[in-house]
Amino acid sequence: MSTEANAADLQQKVESLSELVSKQSKMIAKTGEEVMKLQLKGLREQVPQSSSGGAGSKVDMDDYATNEDLVQLVGELQNQLDYLEERNVRRIVNSQLHTKGDGAIIAPLPSKDGEEPPEDVFPKTLSEFKKISKYEAIMLCEFYDIWSFDTASDEALNAKDLSIEDTKKFLAGASNKTIDEKVKELSDKDFDDVFDHLARYLGVPVRKHDNVW
Numbered sequence: 001m002s003t004e005a006n007a008a009d010l011q012q013k014v015e016s017l018s019e020l021v022s023k024q025s026k027m028i029a030k031t032g033e034e035v036m037k038l039q040l041k042g043l044r045e046q047v048p049q050s051s052s053g054g055a056g057s058k059v060d061m062d063d064y065a066t067n068e069d070l071v072q073l074v075g076e077l078q079n080q081l082d083y084l085e086e087r088n089v090r091r092i093v094n095s096q097l098h099t100k101g102d103g104a105i106i107a108p109l110p111s112k113d114g115e116e117p118p119e120d121v122f123p124k125t126l127s128e129f130k131k132i133s134k135y136e137a138i139m140l141c142e143f144y145d146i147w148s149f150d151t152a153s154d155e156a157l158n159a160k161d162l163s164i165e166d167t168k169k170f171l172a173g174a175s176n177k178t179i180d181e182k183v184k185e186l187s188d189k190d191f192d193d194v195f196d197h198l199a200r201y202l203g204v205p206v207r208k209h210d211n212v213w
Contacts, residue, residue, distance in 0.1 A: 079114065080112070082114075083110055083111075083112060083113075083114045086109075086110055086114075087109045087110060090107035090108070090109050090203070091109065091203030093107045093203075094106055094107050094202055094203035094204050095203045095204075095205055097126050097204060097205060098126075098205045098206075100126075101126070102125065102126045102127035102130070103125055103126070104125060104126045105124060105125060106122075106123060106124065106125060106126060106128075106129060106202065106204060108122050109144070109201075109202055109203075111143060111144060111145075112145065117140060117143055117144075118139070118143070121136050121139045121140060121143075122140065123136070126204065126206065129199070129202075129206060130206055132195065132198075134183045134186050134191050134194075135179060135180075135183050137191065137194050137198055138179055138182050138183060138186070138194070139179065140198060141194060141197070141198055144198075144201060146197065146198070146201050147194055147198075149177075149182040149185070149186065150177065192208035192209060193208075193209075195207075195208045196208050196209055196212050200213070
């Protein structure tokens with residue numbers, strides 16, 4: 001496929017993504033409006049009952065969201081959509097890296113909070129990603145919150161004979177593990193799974209396993 005065709009295909013994907021985000025934004029605004037309508041309806045139904053109940057009866061307005069609450073909620077959701085759009089655009093860019101060779105620059109994805117990954121950990125090129133260490137892979141997976149390396153946490157969740165206090169202690173000990181400890185516990189086979197999962201998340205077209213998308 002020619003460079004022009006790749007660019008046209010990429011532009012088409014970006015436009016489709018932008019259209020999807022626009023639709024999602026309108027849906028969020030509509031949802032906020034419907035929530036407000038339902039709350040106002042409930043308030044109207046409660047007011048007559050409150051009036052007939054005497055001076056001691058009054059409506060608790062703390063149970064209802066204000067306009068400011070909804071504006072803040074919609075704003076937070078819009079920020080999440082913006083971060084999602086940015087991640088997807090960069091994934092599309094990364095998906096074309098195999099056409100540019102090992103020296104191709106990888107677009108770093110922001111986290112769910114909009115933060116950029118640490119420069120000293122994130123691989124700059126496709127070649128560097130292929131050689132990524134267990135330490136770096138674990139750091140990035142935890143940065144993006146896409147993989148749990150606390151096997152003890154899974155055991156605690158599945159255990160049936162542990163008390164609540166024992167479970168809390170078990171999980172506390174697991175969460176205090178250092179990156180070096182997690183590296184030692186990560187087998188080569190499991191690392192291949194982590195590598196493929198991270199590559200898939202970033203949109204990088206490289207896999208350790210065959211027939212893994």
